[in-house]
Amino acid sequence: MHISDLAAKAGVTVKAVRYYESQGLLRPGRKANGYRTYTEHDVVVVREIKALLSLGLTAEQTYPFIECLRAGNDRADVCPASLTAYRTRIAEVDQRIAELSDLRVRLTDLLADAESWRQRRSGLTTTGDER
Numbered sequence: 001m002h003i004s005d006l007a008a009k010a011g012v013t014v015k016a017v018r019y020y021e022s023q024g025l026l027r028p029g030r031k032a033n034g035y036r037t038y039t040e041h042d043v044v045v046v047r048e049i050k051a052l053l054s055l056g057l058t059a060e061q062t063y064p065f066i067e068c069l070r071a072g073n074d075r076a077d078v079c080p081a082s083l084t085a086y087r088t089r090i091a092e093v094d095q096r097i098a099e100l101s102d103l104r105v106r107l108t109d110l111l112a113d114a115e116s117w118r119q120r121r122s123g124l125t126t127t128g129d130e131r
C-alpha cells in the first residue's frame with residue numbers, strides 16, 4: 001500500500017508516517033522503482049506509535065513496544081522492555097504530579113497572602129489608619 005493509504009488507515013498524516021520512518025520506528029519495503037510499500041502490519045505499528053505518543057511517550061520511548069511487535073507478539077506491551085518503558089513513564093508522571101502539587105501549594109499561599117494583604121489594606125483605608 002502507498003504512504004497515503006497507510007496514513008489514512010492508521011489515522012495519522014503522511015508527514016507523521018515519514019517522521020516515524022526517519023526515527024527508525026517504521027521500516028517500509030521498497031518497490032523496484034524505489035517507492036515505499038507498506039503492509040497491514042505497518043498499520044498496526046503506526047497505530048501503536050500514535051497511541052503511545054498520546055500517552056506522552058517520546059518517539060524514542062516507543063522503540064521497545066515496536067520491537068515487541070516486530071518480534072511477533074500480538075501486543076506491543078507484553079515484552080519486558082515495554083513494561084520497563086511503562087514504569088519509566090509512570091515515574092515521570094508521578095514526578096510531574098509532585099511538581100504540580102508543589103506549585104499549587106505555592107500559588108495557593110501567594111493568593112492567600114495577596115487576599116489577606118488586600119483585606120488588611122482595605123480595612124486600614126476605611127478606618128483612616130492608612131498613614
